[in-house]
Amino acid sequence: MDLKILPLPNPKPRPADESQLGFGKQFTDRMFIMEYATGKGWHSARIQPYGPLSLDPACAVLHYAQEIFEGLKAFRRDDGSIALFRAGDNVRRFNRSAARMCMPEVDEGFFLDAIRQLVRLEADWVPRSPGTALYIRPTMIAADPYLGVHPSDTYLCYVILSPVGAYYKGGFSPVRIWISDEYVRASLGGTGEAKTGGNYAASLKASMEAESRGFDQVLWLDAEHRNYVEEVGSMNMCFVIDGKVVTSPLRGTILDGVTRRSILALVNDLGVEVEERALSVDEIFEAIASGRMTEAFGTGTAAVVSPVGQFTYRDRTATLGDGRQAGAFTMKLYETLTGIQYGRISDRHGWVEAL
Numbered sequence: 001m002d003l004k005i006l007p008l009p010n011p012k013p014r015p016a017d018e019s020q021l022g023f024g025k026q027f028t029d030r031m032f033i034m035e036y037a038t039g040k041g042w043h044s045a046r047i048q049p050y051g052p053l054s055l056d057p058a059c060a061v062l063h064y065a066q067e068i069f070e071g072l073k074a075f076r077r078d079d080g081s082i083a084l085f086r087a088g089d090n091v092r093r094f095n096r097s098a099a100r101m102c103m104p105e106v107d108e109g110f111f112l113d114a115i116r117q118l119v120r121l122e123a124d125w126v127p128r129s130p131g132t133a134l135y136i137r138p139t140m141i142a143a144d145p146y147l148g149v150h151p152s153d154t155y156l157c158y159v160i161l162s163p164v165g166a167y168y169k170g171g172f173s174p175v176r177i178w179i180s181d182e183y184v185r186a187s188l189g190g191t192g193e194a195k196t197g198g199n200y201a202a203s204l205k206a207s208m209e210a211e212s213r214g215f216d217q218v219l220w221l222d223a224e225h226r227n228y229v230e231e232v233g234s235m236n237m238c239f240v241i242d243g244k245v246v247t248s249p250l251r252g253t254i255l256d257g258v259t260r261r262s263i264l265a266l267v268n269d270l271g272v273e274v275e276e277r278a279l280s281v282d283e284i285f286e287a288i289a290s291g292r293m294t295e296a297f298g299t300g301t302a303a304v305v306s307p308v309g310q311f312t313y314r315d316r317t318a319t320l321g322d323g324r325q326a327g328a329f330t331m332k333l334y335e336t337l338t339g340i341q342y343g344r345i346s347d348r349h350g351w352v353e354a355l
């Protein structure tokens with residue numbers, strides 16, 4: 001399949017003030033798109049001007065949420081060059097999500113190359129201020145105009161790009177976490193490991209309740225026992241206990257985060273032990289009270305690392321340190337991973353690809 005590049009008649013002005021970028025509010029001039037039909041496979045791949053899609057109101061994705069997405073970033077480095085971070089991992093996860101949602105896989109090499117070409121064409125949109133990046137959002141949706149509950153025979157797969165601002169404008173400050181005893185995000189056998197929109201729709205109610213009570217994020221417990229840590233918001237969770245990093249195992253209910261994997265590799269590089277194991281709510285409170293737990297943080301593409309200052313469960317609250325300052329180890333991991341992404345620290349793992 002070849003990739004057509006269509007003319008761009010009306011380029012938009014670039015955002016003038018990079019401090020006002022925020023997250024996912026503006027999109028670049030172009031998008032990648034390709035179409036799928038059973039029997040025909042993927043076809044009509046092209047890079048075209050960014051714009052609305054025209055969908056039949058009966059379109060399957062609009063009713064039954066047969067949909068997947070990905071999120072990764074391109075970084076502007078100090079020498080002006082642009083780099084992708086572990087993009088191959090995101091494409092492979094896209095295909096794993098596709099398989100779970102009965103959607104067609106994409107050709108890994110072709111799709112990666114399409115992403116590279118799109119980012120190269122939109123290179124001017126990669127912001128330059130510290131901490132900013134170009135967020136890349138691959139998406140696949142079911143396109144059949146049919147109300148029967150059945151995997152679609154036609155799909156659209158597209159990639160859009162959004163320049164995003166620095167996540168930590170007000171400093172690397174810890175967040176307050178609400179542990180939900182009422183809502184769950186995913187259960188064994190469900191779709192928790194797939195990056196699919198329905199998981200997010202299901203999470204909104206708990207997020208709104210947490211927000212209205214003054215918390216920043218929801219920590220999800222396992223659906224069966226309502227006792228063991230799964231993940232937090234749209235991030236994987238790590239705890240520093242007895243000088244080791246403890247994180248939930250991948251059992252099919254949480255996202256296999258690329259940032260999680262990267263952080264665990266860096267932890268290993270530092271000679272610190274990683275324990276992938278179940279961690280109960282009681283252990284969180286006990287380990288904070290006894291001083292065994294010294295730090296906790298979330299990991300994900302958007303924030304990279306997000307320090308946690310406080311946990312609340314029912315009527316119990318526990319604070320790490322003074323709750324206002326990120327721990328030294330959390331900080332070191334954040335500095336190291338962002339250093340690799342922005343090309344300030346050498347990339348020993350081969351995660352970064354210059355475009």
Ligand SMILES: *Cc1c(COP(=O)(O)O)cnc(C)c1O
Nearest residue numbers: 234235236255257258259300301
């Ligand atoms: C995307 C996502 C993550 C983080 O994955 P990264 O690859 O590190 O960005 C964690 N949890 C959920 C639910 C997610 O959707």
